[in-house]
Amino acid sequence: MNSIKLISWNLIFIFVLSSCEKKVGIGPQQKQTIDSIPTVSVDTTKNLVLISNEGNFTFNNASLTLYDKVNKTTNNGVFQTKNNTLLGDVFQSLKYINNELFLVINNSNKIEILDEQLLSKGQINGLVSPRYIENISSGKSYVSSFKSGFLYEINENTQQITTLIPLSGWTEKMIHFNKQLFVANMDSSRLFVINTDNNLITDTINVGKQPNSIILDKNNHIWVLCDGGFKEELPTLWEIDATNRQIIKTLSFSDINDSPSRMLYNSATDKLLFLNAGVFEFYISDNTLPTDPIINGSNHLFYGLGLDPITQETYVSDAIDFVQSGNVFRYNTQNQLVDSFATGIIPGDFLFFGE
Amino acid sequence: MKFVQFLVIFVCFAINANAQLKDTLNLQQFEIIKSRLPLNKSFKKTVIDSLQLRQVGGKNLSDLLQNYTPIFIKSYGQGGLATPSFRGTGAAHTQIYWNGIRINNPMLGMSDLSTLPIFFVDGVTLHHGAASIIDGDGGLGGSILLSNSTQHQNKLEISQQLGSYNLSNSSVKTAYKWGKWSFVSSAFYKKATNNFKYKNIALPLDNIIARQQNAALKQGGGMQQIKFNPNKNNTFSLNVIAYRSDRQIPQLINTIGLSTQKQRDESLKSVLEWGKRLKKGNLIIRGAYLFDQINYVDSLTHQYFNNRYHGINNQLWYSYQKTNNWQLKLGYTTEYVVGKTKGYTQNRSRLQFSPVVDVEKKLAANLLGNLTIREVISNQFTSKPITSVGFTFMPQQLKGIQLKTNFSNHFHAPTLNDLYWKPGGNTNLIPETGWNGELGFEVNRTIAKNQKIYFEITAFYSLIDNWILWSPLSSSIWTAQNLKKVRNKGLELALNYTAKIKGYNISLFSNYSFTKSTNQKGINTSDNSVGKQLIYVPVHNLNAGIDVKRKNILLSMGYRFTSDRYISTDNNWYLPYNNLFWLSGSYKIKMYKTHQINIAFRIDNLFNEQYQSIAWRPMPGRNFLVSLKYIFK
Numbered sequence: 001m002n003s004i005k006l007i008s009w010n011l012i013f014i015f016v017l018s019s020c021e022k023k024v025g026i027g028p029q030q031k032q033t034i035d036s037i038p039t040v041s042v043d044t045t046k047n048l049v050l051i052s053n054e055g056n057f058t059f060n061n062a063s064l065t066l067y068d069k070v071n072k073t074t075n076n077g078v079f080q081t082k083n084n085t086l087l088g089d090v091f092q093s094l095k096y097i098n099n100e101l102f103l104v105i106n107n108s109n110k111i112e113i114l115d116e117q118l119l120s121k122g123q124i125n126g127l128v129s130p131r132y133i134e135n136i137s138s139g140k141s142y143v144s145s146f147k148s149g150f151l152y153e154i155n156e157n158t159q160q161i162t163t164l165i166p167l168s169g170w171t172e173k174m175i176h177f178n179k180q181l182f183v184a185n186m187d188s189s190r191l192f193v194i195n196t197d198n199n200l201i202t203d204t205i206n207v208g209k210q211p212n213s214i215i216l217d218k219n220n221h222i223w224v225l226c227d228g229g230f231k232e233e234l235p236t237l238w239e240i241d242a243t244n245r246q247i248i249k250t251l252s253f254s255d256i257n258d259s260p261s262r263m264l265y266n267s268a269t270d271k272l273l274f275l276n277a278g279v280f281e282f283y284i285s286d287n288t289l290p291t292d293p294i295i296n297g298s299n300h301l302f303y304g305l306g307l308d309p310i311t312q313e314t315y316v317s318d319a320i321d322f323v324q325s326g327n328v329f330r331y332n333t334q335n336q337l338v339d340s341f342a343t344g345i346i347p348g349d350f351l352f353f354g355e
Numbered sequence: 356m357k358f359v360q361f362l363v364i365f366v367c368f369a370i371n372a373n374a375q376l377k378d379t380l381n382l383q384q385f386e387i388i389k390s391r392l393p394l395n396k397s398f399k400k401t402v403i404d405s406l407q408l409r410q411v412g413g414k415n416l417s418d419l420l421q422n423y424t425p426i427f428i429k430s431y432g433q434g435g436l437a438t439p440s441f442r443g444t445g446a447a448h449t450q451i452y453w454n455g456i457r458i459n460n461p462m463l464g465m466s467d468l469s470t471l472p473i474f475f476v477d478g479v480t481l482h483h484g485a486a487s488i489i490d491g492d493g494g495l496g497g498s499i500l501l502s503n504s505t506q507h508q509n510k511l512e513i514s515q516q517l518g519s520y521n522l523s524n525s526s527v528k529t530a531y532k533w534g535k536w537s538f539v540s541s542a543f544y545k546k547a548t549n550n551f552k553y554k555n556i557a558l559p560l561d562n563i564i565a566r567q568q569n570a571a572l573k574q575g576g577g578m579q580q581i582k583f584n585p586n587k588n589n590t591f592s593l594n595v596i597a598y599r600s601d602r603q604i605p606q607l608i609n610t611i612g613l614s615t616q617k618q619r620d621e622s623l624k625s626v627l628e629w630g631k632r633l634k635k636g637n638l639i640i641r642g643a644y645l646f647d648q649i650n651y652v653d654s655l656t657h658q659y660f661n662n663r664y665h666g667i668n669n670q671l672w673y674s675y676q677k678t679n680n681w682q683l684k685l686g687y688t689t690e691y692v693v694g695k696t697k698g699y700t701q702n703r704s705r706l707q708f709s710p711v712v713d714v715e716k717k718l719a720a721n722l723l724g725n726l727t728i729r730e731v732i733s734n735q736f737t738s739k740p741i742t743s744v745g746f747t748f749m750p751q752q753l754k755g756i757q758l759k760t761n762f763s764n765h766f767h768a769p770t771l772n773d774l775y776w777k778p779g780g781n782t783n784l785i786p787e788t789g790w791n792g793e794l795g796f797e798v799n800r801t802i803a804k805n806q807k808i809y810f811e812i813t814a815f816y817s818l819i820d821n822w823i824l825w826s827p828l829s830s831s832i833w834t835a836q837n838l839k840k841v842r843n844k845g846l847e848l849a850l851n852y853t854a855k856i857k858g859y860n861i862s863l864f865s866n867y868s869f870t871k872s873t874n875q876k877g878i879n880t881s882d883n884s885v886g887k888q889l890i891y892v893p894v895h896n897l898n899a900g901i902d903v904k905r906k907n908i909l910l911s912m913g914y915r916f917t918s919d920r921y922i923s924t925d926n927n928w929y930l931p932y933n934n935l936f937w938l939s940g941s942y943k944i945k946m947y948k949t950h951q952i953n954i955a956f957r958i959d960n961l962f963n964e965q966y967q968s969i970a971w972r973p974m975p976g977r978n979f980l981v982s983l984k985y986i987f988k
Contacts, residue, residue, distance in 0.1 A: 026931070026965045026966060027930065028967075029930070030927060030928055031927050031929060056923075058971065059971065060970070089607060128655065147656040147658065149657070230777070300879055301827060301878070318881055319827070320878060320881050320883070320884075321882060323925075324883055324927070325927060345923065
């Protein structure tokens with residue numbers, strides 16, 4: 001009995017002492033912010049570049065970076081600073097539609113909507129693994145998806161999903177022309193053509209393996225860049241007439257180890273820009289693919305590519321090891337390095353105000 | 356703060372224990388809690404005693420290792436994936452053996468500790484670092500040995516446990532001896548909803564208490580052991596276990612929407628063994644068949660994966676001891692595995708032969724030397740022999756004190772997924788290589804009548820090169836490459852004190868490890884991870900506990916501290932440290948000589964600490980377990 005008394009006194013001791021506790025955070029904490037510059041205001045939006053940082057898959061550390069071109073200042077984690085909440089998991093892409101910013105958060109199954117002050121105006125939930133958003137007209141936009149097998153039609157004004165269009169497999173980037181939406185399908189090597197009035201599939205166009213980028217040029221020609229899968233096929237570049245959907249030409253890369261991506265269109269110079277370890281450019285009038293990069297990618301892991309429509313400057317992101325914070329390099333029209341800055345984890349997509 | 360509290364409590368217990376010396380109590384004779392004695396070699400080993408095994412009850416192997424050993428466990432949540440890490444190495448660098456047979460999944464390289472039913476295990480031993488070489492290849496960090504005991508008396512055990520979050524664990528075990536045959540059969544069924552409450556820090560308002568959803572677990576299995584002793588020189592035994600785990604996989608706490616992911620693990624492990632005592636030495640011949648299958652389903656996205664493997668393992672062991680002068684161990688293992696999954700373009704197999712020689716010899720009056728050489732011959736990779744050289748210095752004047760050191764080289768083969776997974780598998784991979792050096796000091800003494808102390812400190816230093824990492828070659832293609840170079844250095848401390856004072860059996864244990872595990876090689880010039888601590892490797896890991904037993908009552912309490920863990924390779928993000936306390940007790944009622952009832956309780960996370968082991972995966976707060984066991988002998 002004596003022993004039990006002693007033991008119970010000891011237990012009381014524990015509970016009494018435990019009342020004085022030190023508060024420690026729960027969950028991931030950040031050691032230091034990458035920049036020590038106060039929040040940049042969004043008044044002079046023309047000077048600003050927004051960069052999406054994917055974050056690590058399932059780590060919930062996606063973030064938004066704000067870069068001031070004129071002052072060369074960076075502000076990382078700006079969504080969290082302005083809205084006092086975390087952005088989510090895997091920030092795939094961003095788009096500017098009718099003075100609103102649409103941030104597609106792939107693994108949080110949502111699109112975050114911000115005003116020009118980067119304050120949250122709401123979310124569109126219920127989207128399964130959304131990837132990219134394409135706006136057709138006011139109240140009519142489409143969202144592609146990685147694993148749901150659907151293409152979503154949404155009303156970006158009411159923040160609601162209008163309808164689900166059953167396509168099969170992984171849908172990626174899209175462009176639209178003349179009431180038709182061209183959707184790249186990554187696992188079946190083709191483009192779906194959808195009538196935007198009735199959401200019916202009117203046609204499919206066969207292209208190469210994994211069409212990861214699609215753009216529309218000034219001649220209403222669609223360009224599709226296919227990376228060929230994981231050393232399965234040679235990567236290819238396709239030119240398709242958007243009016244009659246006929247394939248005009250196909251160019252093949254020479255090395256099966258190539259993996260070109262992030263194709264962009266410079267409408268001022270009629271050049272295509274893409275990543276293939278380094279940065280390459282191609283005039284839409286060319287008949288052969290470029291052999292030498294305009295920006296060398298050795299010693300980097302180039303992941304994202306951006307083009308400033310006003311200044312024609314090129315922005316390239318380096319994901320380093322896909323786990324730590326990345327870097328962005330900014331080049332002028334002579335392809336000389338103008339600036340470089342650190343961002344969040346896995347910087348991927350760029351948005352220039354005014355595009 | 357909590358550590359200070361614990362020290363205070365511990366001191367109180369110690370004071371109370373001494374106070375009992377004045378009492379004259381009627382003592383009962385019962386077994387002293389077994390202290391952990393290592394074997395007389397230059398390696399570091401940890402043995403978990405049977406009492407600690409029984410105390411963990413309805414929990415699993417990862418809970419046991421976290422609370423009683425210095426190794427670190429990464430846990431995805433209650434009932435979720437749990438993997439071990441010795442000295443800062445990866446999960447695949449820990450080899451797990453069941454009755455001598457390697458049970459790591461050859462496709463993944465690792466073993467999920469949360470699905471291994473601890474109920475079927477009678478003993479757990481850890482071999483740190485080079486100590487794993489005698490067991491097999493690949494244990495760059497170490498190996499965990501699970502074993503079934505060979506001695507049984509007629510017994511029937513029925514047990515029922517109930518715990519927080521709708522945990523129910525029912526088990527039955529029978530042992531029967533009939534002439535030269537003995538049979539042990541056991542079965543269990545466990546289920547839990549794991550719908551614990553946690554603070555959801557991913558939501559804007561920081562006082563939102565949410566309930567974990569879609570985390571339920573159902574697990575069941577059976578084991579049959581048959582042993583035949585025709586004469587005192589021969590033993591035949593068959594050991595078969597089969598079990599299945601059905602788990603729901605919860606969503607990350609920041610993701611809106613219910614998770615529709617489920618996983619089923621099915622496993623069959625069987626081993627047939629013949630042990631023979633020869634005129635000179637002992638011989639063991641083993642044949643084993645293993646089968647493991649993982650089915651993963653996501654009903655929302657209609658994703659379905661089935662990954663399975665078959666394994667055949669044959670072993671021949673010969674051991675001989677010449678009094679106290681030298682001992683020899685020779686072994687030969689053949690392992691054949693076939694992996695099947697839609698991630699491979701065809702079924703992939705591996706065939707491996709591995710002879711090993713282990714010699715321990717007395718070199719001088721105070722000095723023992725040990726040499727182990729293992730060769731691995733495989734159809735998939737070329738490897739160098741694995742060698743370890745060690746010395747143990749035991750001064751005769753100082754009884755129970757040892758100084759030991761060993762140096763070794765080792766390797767870890769690429770897994771089937773690293774080689775063959777489409778896309779990204781790389782058949783050009785070479786094995787990861789490691790060099791390890793250790794220095795240890797050990798004290799094992801009886802300091803007074805019925806008081807024993809065991810103290811060990813081991814310093815280690817190892818380099819791992821060509822560590823395989825899945826990394827992108829260019830922006831969109833991830834592939835397995837021999838990329839990383841890691842340096843692990845640190846200390847492991849173990850303390851064990853047992854005393855039998857006036858009818859009280861007291862046992863105190865503590866483990867501490869200090870690990871600096873740093874990345875030595877950058878991927879490119881911008882890489883900020885060079886020189887930084889690897890992710891999910893805590894620098895400090897400490898656990899401690901005390902058992903007090905008197906007559907039929909046992910009371911235990913324990914503590915576990917894990918320091919901050921980085922979650923980004925540039926060490927910019929981290930998970931804060933955890934302090935976790937547990938308390939348990941049991942009461943034994945003996946009736947009519949042959950019947951016995953044990954009532955036990957356990958409280959984990961006594962102070963309801965909110966914490967995470969993996970980022971964004973919450974862990975349960977204070978949780979309870981009560982168990983009732985009926986034993987008939």
